[in-house]
Amino acid sequence: MKIDKTKSVTMYGMTSFKKVFQTKSVVLCLLTATVFFQIQCSSKKTIVDKEQSLVVKDIFDPSWLEATEGNMPLVISVPHGGLISPAEIPDRTCGTREKDDNTNLLAYQISEAFEKQGKKPFLIVSQIARAKIDLNRDMDEATCENAMMNSTWYQYHKYIEAAISKAVAQYGYALYIDLHGQSHPVKRLELGYTLRKSDLETNSMSTTAIETKSSLQNLLNMTDNQTLKDLLIGENALGTFFASNGYPAVPSLQDPFPKSDEAYFTGGYNTRRYTSLDYPKVFGLQIEANYKVRASEVNRKEFSEAFVTSITDYLGVVETLIK
Numbered sequence: 097m098k099i100d101k102t103k104s105v106t107m108y109g110m111t112s113f114k115k116v117f118q119t120k121s122v123v124l125c126l127l128t129a130t131v132f133f134q135i136q137c138s139s140k141k142t143i144v145d146k147e148q149s150l151v152v153k154d155i156f157d158p159s160w161l162e163a164t165e166g167n168m169p170l171v172i173s174v175p176h177g178g179l180i181s182p183a184e185i186p187d188r189t190c191g192t193r194e195k196d197d198n199t200n201l202l203a204y205q206i207s208e209a210f211e212k213q214g215k216k217p218f219l220i221v222s223q224i225a226r227a228k229i230d231l232n233r234d235m236d237e238a239t240c241e242n243a244m245m246n247s248t249w250y251q252y253h254k255y256i257e258a259a260i261s262k263a264v265a266q267y268g269y270a271l272y273i274d275l276h277g278q279s280h281p282v283k284r285l286e287l288g289y290t291l292r293k294s295d296l297e298t299n300s301m302s303t304t305a306i307e308t309k310s311s312l313q314n315l316l317n318m319t320d321n322q323t324l325k326d327l328l329i330g331e332n333a334l335g336t337f338f339a340s341n342g343y344p345a346v347p348s349l350q351d352p353f354p355k356s357d358e359a360y361f362t363g364g365y366n367t368r369r370y371t372s373l374d375y376p377k378v379f380g381l382q383i384e385a386n387y388k389v390r391a392s393e394v395n396r397k398e399f400s401e402a403f404v405t406s407i408t409d410y411l412g413v414v415e416t417l418i419k
């Protein structure tokens with residue numbers, strides 16, 4: 097799939113974020129405030145006033161962050177697939193800098209597969225390297241306190257918040273997926289519901305404490321007669337649909353929880369943030385895709401078709417469950 101940069105950064109009716117910003121910052125603020133609901137323009141003005149033209153240009157370079165509008169209650173963010181690595185920005189000195197290979201390409205392919213069915217997820221994609229900013233951490237760890245990157249962090253989350261707000265306004269709820277890649281020995285999708293391996297063991301899964309800790313707590317609040325166990329490893333759990341469509345996943349009916357000695361990602365900052373009680377109509381998970389899923393265009397295409405089928409089936413069930 098060819099990515100048209102000009103087209104891909106077009107969002108919410110704005111044709112050229114960079115051009116408008118550089119020439120008419122006031123207009124941008126008005127436009128942006130209208131479209132993104134809760135934008136504060138003061139921080140951008142401060143940056144402009146510093147006359148650090150290169151930094152301003154880079155911070156607002158639209159190729160760093162892409163956000164495209166969807167027409168369904170699905171918001172996908174991709175924080176670690178970026179390859180742009182400006183020399184002017186020092187590498188992070190805290191946390192990991194490891195990128196998630198091909199996850200951006202995977203997200204585009206998923207979007208394309210939905211589009212064949214007339215659907216389109218909201219998509220927020222980072223093109224900047226994780227070595228420069230980790231967009232799945234709180235701001236201090238994301239930037240390692242390099243203030244130059246604060247605006248990028250805020251803008252990324254403004255895009256996600258705008259997408260979620262719009263999806264919830266239009267559909268009453270939003271499924272949020274933070275898309276990542278891992279290369280653990282067991283080749284399967286790791287579905288992170290912000291629960292530890294021990295939480296996922298069937299004996300403890302449906303206690304209130306675990307339910308409220310999970311990234312499905314808002315879905316549980318929106319539904320009757322569902323337990324967390326149903327939603328994680330039941331017949332209609334997302335992992336069960338993935339496995340039925342040829343992509344093993346944990347947790348699922350087929351593979352309920354990782355063994356204690358198996359590596360497993362539980363879900364990070366973004367998943368916790370956007371499925372918290374602050375966003376009561378949002379539920380979701382972190383998906384850590386194994387490498388085979390992402391390795392080639394053929395693999396990405398095949399997985400994307402299974403992804404669309406799985407998500408469509410899952411949302412069909414969710415819509416019958418929501419009060």
Ligand SMILES: [Zn+2]
Binds near residue numbers: 196276
């Ligand atoms: Zn990642």
